[in-house]
Amino acid sequence: MTSIAAETWFSAPALRRIFDLLNADGGEVRLVGGAVRNSLMGLPVGDIDMATTLVPEEVVRRAGDAGIKAVPTGIAHGTITLVMDGQPFEVTTLRRDVETDGRHAEVAFGTDWRVDAERRDLTINALYADSEGEVIDLVGGMADIETRTVRFIGDAQARVAEDYLRVLRFFRFFAYYGSGRPDADGLRACARAKSSLSSLSAERVWSEMKKLLAARDPGRALLWMRQSGVLTEILPETEKWGIDAIPGLVAAEGALQWKPEPLLRLASMVPPDAERLEAMAARLRLSKAEAAYFQQWAKSPVVADTIADTAFDRLLYWNGPAGVVPRLKLMLASLRVKAENDLELLPQMGKLQRLLTRALDWKKPVFPLTGADVLQTGVPAGPQVGEMLAALEKQWVDGNFHADRATLVARLGSMVS
Ligand code: ATP
Numbered sequence: 001m002t003s004i005a006a007e008t009w010f011s012a013p014a015l016r017r018i019f020d021l022l023n024a025d026g027g028e029v030r031l032v033g034g035a036v037r038n039s040l041m042g043l044p045v046g047d048i049d050m051a052t053t054l055v056p057e058e059v060v061r062r063a064g065d066a067g068i069k070a071v072p073t074g075i076a077h078g079t080i081t082l083v084m085d086g087q088p089f090e091v092t093t094l095r096r097d098v099e100t101d102g103r104h105a106e107v108a109f110g111t112d113w114r115v116d117a118e119r120r121d122l123t124i125n126a127l128y129a130d131s132e133g134e135v136i137d138l139v140g141g142m143a144d145i146e147t148r149t150v151r152f153i154g155d156a157q158a159r160v161a162e163d164y165l166r167v168l169r170f171f172r173f174f175a176y177y178g179s180g181r182p183d184a185d186g187l188r189a190c191a192r193a194k195s196s197l198s199s200l201s202a203e204r205v206w207s208e209m210k211k212l213l214a215a216r217d218p219g220r221a222l223l224w225m226r227q228s229g230v231l232t233e234i235l236p237e238t239e240k241w242g243i244d245a246i247p248g249l250v251a252a253e254g255a256l257q258w259k260p261e262p263l264l265r266l267a268s269m270v271p272p273d274a275e276r277l278e279a280m281a282a283r284l285r286l287s288k289a290e291a292a293y294f295q296q297w298a299k300s301p302v303v304a305d306t307i308a309d310t311a312f313d314r315l316l317y318w319n320g321p322a323g324v325v326p327r328l329k330l331m332l333a334s335l336r337v338k339a340e341n342d343l344e345l346l347p348q349m350g351k352l353q354r355l356l357t358r359a360l361d362w363k364k365p366v367f368p369l370t371g372a373d374v375l376q377t378g379v380p381a382g383p384q385v386g387e388m389l390a391a392l393e394k395q396w397v398d399g400n401f402h403a404d405r406a407t408l409v410a411r412l413g414s415m416v417s
């Protein structure tokens with residue numbers, strides 16, 4: 001018998017209370033999904049999902065009686081979030097699918113654990129653990145945990161047709177937990193379903209894709225997505241560019257302690273073409289900040305690695321570091337790969353690294369004059385004020401920010417007279 005009872009999170013008082021609350025009086029509750037899977041794989045556990053035979057109203061009623069906060073996060077699907085000690089526990093009533101159309105599923109509540117397990121997507125995601133920590137495996141998930149096999153439960157093609165998002169989930173879970181090649185049936189089912197992905201909502205696609213891109217190393221998953229034609233379907237922008245830059249970027253992240261960024265990883269796969277990236281952002285419903293990230297990157301000037309520090313500072317002043325930083329990171333990542341076979345590139349690498357540090361540490365110098373200074377000299381309010389300020393600011397930047405306020409006031413004075 002396999003058990004997860006030794007996991008520290010498993011004996012947390014909050015979790016014990018949920019077990020006591022929902023296991024009593026004919027009810028039953030078990031852990032399911034990521035918490036069980038990750039514990040068995042020796043990985044940290046994120047959110048905690050639970051499944052119960054009790055209907056949502058009964059979960060809410062019992063929580064209310066016990067003074068536990070219950071949030072109806074997904075009441076239509078039977079999900080109640082119980083919050084204790086600030087920690088959320090997602091409790092979902094056992095379900096069976098009544099009808100599916102590839103995008104939405106109509107569900108009915110049930111009390112059959114096997115039916116609930118079989119409607120989940122992957123075998124490694126359908127393991128339960130009871131209040132003793134005993135693992136209950138109804139779909140052969142344990143064997144797949146051991147071999148790190150990401151496999152659909154039942155007939156892969158049928159399971160994908162029930163919910164096309166499972167295509168992306170297949171690759172995402174492969175990125176995080178799979179080893180070797182993806183399961184052949186699953187891969188074939190995903191490849192066949194690719195033209196149906198357009199029926200999914202953009203939000204679901206982007207949110208899945210972002211999670212995939214956040215994996216420690218999404219390289220192999222992206223390779224198979226590309227191979228199966230799924231990547232081009234979702235991100236036609238990657239068609240020409242490809243995913244060749246990903247391994248170098250992942251290596252650079254590891255070697256240079258860069259935080260893995262899903263957006264930078266995506267940037268490495270698409271051309272820096274502002275117009276195409278705007279269309280991509282609209283199509284996938286990226287947030288404003290995410291869309292801006294790609295625009296700033298695409299519009300930032302190309303930095304020659306021969307640039308002098310002073311010229312680089314001026315470039316940062318006019319363009320800001322937001323687009324320059326991803327540009328430098330991608331340049332540096334690809335140069336590191338080339339330098340493996342060409343030691344003469346090492347100085348160039350050092351230079352890029354220094355520029356990157358400079359951009360990351362950069363604080364915009366504040367121009368010491370304002371419109372009030374110009375008005376003070378007797379220039380009447382109007383467009384001329386801005387023009388004079390702009391001219392002085394340009395001089396100040398061209399002089400590498402050396403001129404102080406007194407010098408600039410004097411310059412302004414001679415400009416006016
Ligand atoms: P994570 O660590 O990302 O939270 P997870 O396995 O807990 O991984 P969730 O998205 O939180 O994933 O979903 C919880 C569980 O619900 C899954 O483990 C799976 O059993 C089931 N599930 C989620 N989405 C689907 C889906 N589209 N089709 C079938 N089952 C699903």
Ligand code: MG
Nearest residue numbers: 033034047049
């Ligand atoms: Mg989860």
